Amino acid sequence: EADIYQTPRYLVIGTGKKITLECSQTMGHDKMYWYQQDPGMELHLIHYSYGVNSTEKGDLSSESTVSRIRTEHFPLTLESARPSHTSQYLCASIRGGGGGEQFFGPGTRLTVL
Amino acid sequence: TQLLEQSPQFLSIQEGENLTVYCNSSSVFSSLQWYRQEPGEGPVLLVTVVTGGEVKKLKRLTFQFGDARKDSSLHITAAQPGDTGLYLCAGADSASNTGKLIFGQGTTLQVKP
Numbered sequence: 001e002a003d004i005y006q007t008p009r010y011l012v013i014g015t016g017k018k019i020t021l022e023c024s025q026t027m028g029h030d031k032m033y034w035y036q037q038d039p040g041m042e043l044h045l046i047h048y049s050y051g052v053n054s055t056e057k058g059d060l061s062s063e064s065t066v067s068r069i070r071t072e073h074f075p076l077t078l079e080s081a082r083p084s085h086t087s088q089y090l091c092a093s094i095r096g097g098g099g100g101e102q103f104f105g106p107g108t109r110l111t112v113l
Numbered sequence: 114t115q116l117l118e119q120s121p122q123f124l125s126i127q128e129g130e131n132l133t134v135y136c137n138s139s140s141v142f143s144s145l146q147w148y149r150q151e152p153g154e155g156p157v158l159l160v161t162v163v164t165g166g167e168v169k170k171l172k173r174l175t176f177q178f179g180d181a182r183k184d185s186s187l188h189i190t191a192a193q194p195g196d197t198g199l200y201l202c203a204g205a206d207s208a209s210n211t212g213k214l215i216f217g218q219g220t221t222l223q224v225k226p
Contacts, residue, residue, distance in 0.1 A: 009153075031212040040199055042119075042218045043156075048211070090155050094212040101146070102203075102214060104155025 003027055006091050006105035013081055014113050021076045021108045023091030032074040033102065035090040036060060043090065049074055081112045115140040117204055119217030127225050129191050134220045136202035137184040143205050145178055145185045146214065150199040192224045 004025040013019060025032070030051045035043040035058075045058030049068040063085070064078050074093075078085055088109050092102040118137045126132055136145070144163045148156035160169050162178035162185060169176045173196075175188040185202055199221050203214040 033213075040219060040221050042201070043216045045213065048213065050211070092155070100212065101158045101161065102156075102212070104157070106154050109153070 004091065004093055004103050004105040006089075006108050008108060009106060010109045010111075012111045012113065015080075015082055017081050017112075019078050019081055019110070021089055021091075021110070023074045023076070023105055024072050025074075025091075025093045025103070025105075026072060027093065027095065027103065028071065029093035029095045029103070030071070031094045032068070033092045033094075034058070034064075034066060034074070034076050035092065036062065037088045037090055037107075039088070047076065081110075083112045086110060086112050115142075115204065115206065115215045117202055117215055117217040119202055119220055121220060122218060123221050123223075125223040125225065126192055128193055130224075132189050132192060132222070134187045134200055134202075134222075135184070136186065136217050138204060138215075139183065140204070141182050142215075143182075145182070146203045146205070147176055147185070147187055148201045148203060150201060150219075152198075156199075156201055189222075192222075194224045194226050197222055197224050 007022045032049045034047040037043045044060035046062040047066040049055045088107045090107045091105040094100050094102050146161045147159045150156040160176045165180045165182045167178045173190045177186050199219050201219045202217040
């Protein structure tokens with residue numbers, strides 16, 4: 001069983017609020033990822049990190065930002081949430097290089113009113 | 114840009130029927146993974162195929178990687194209601210060590226008792 005956690009699981013907020021979605025893993029994985037997923041649809045990569053102090057934007061443009069100060073922690077922040085940000089956000093991690101299994105957290109379902 | 118076309122997008126069948134999900138691309142992948150995702154949870158890895166022509170079986174699920182490593186299929190024999198979920202294929206980029214995956218659009222499977 002993967003040890004990757006996301007909080008909160010569900011969040012309903014008003015437009016303009018600042019929010020931070022938390023993601024932590026206890027597996028010591030170097031690479032971590034944030035995906036955005038609409039219900040029943042594909043995953044779109046919005047941010048990734050190769051390790052501490054390393055962050056890169058993904059294939060899908062996002063107004064969110066991320067940080068990686070500790071190996072185990074990869075939070076995502078939205079400075080001013082808008083209804084278009086309503087989606088599910090999934091965090092994942094992998095040990096080592098390409099082709100390996102990505103371990104996913106349970107996701108945060110965000111609704112911006 | 115690497116793309117994975119997954120079909121069908123939706124499938125509703127009766128318990129006991131067989132089905133096949135396809136994942137196609139014009140790009141070559143170093144490996145291809147199949148994930149299953151249940152509502153409100155993150156995707157969980159079912160299998161990874163690495164070698165062209167490879168066939169892997171997981172109980173009633175059979176996975177095949179195309180000879181040219183551009184396509185894959187998932188066949189379920191005698192589907193059961195417990196197979197209901199979103200099935201995602203994901204390809205690993207052979208040219209990089211980023212661990213990034215390209216996801217297909219997903220197939221939502223509903224198996225009715």
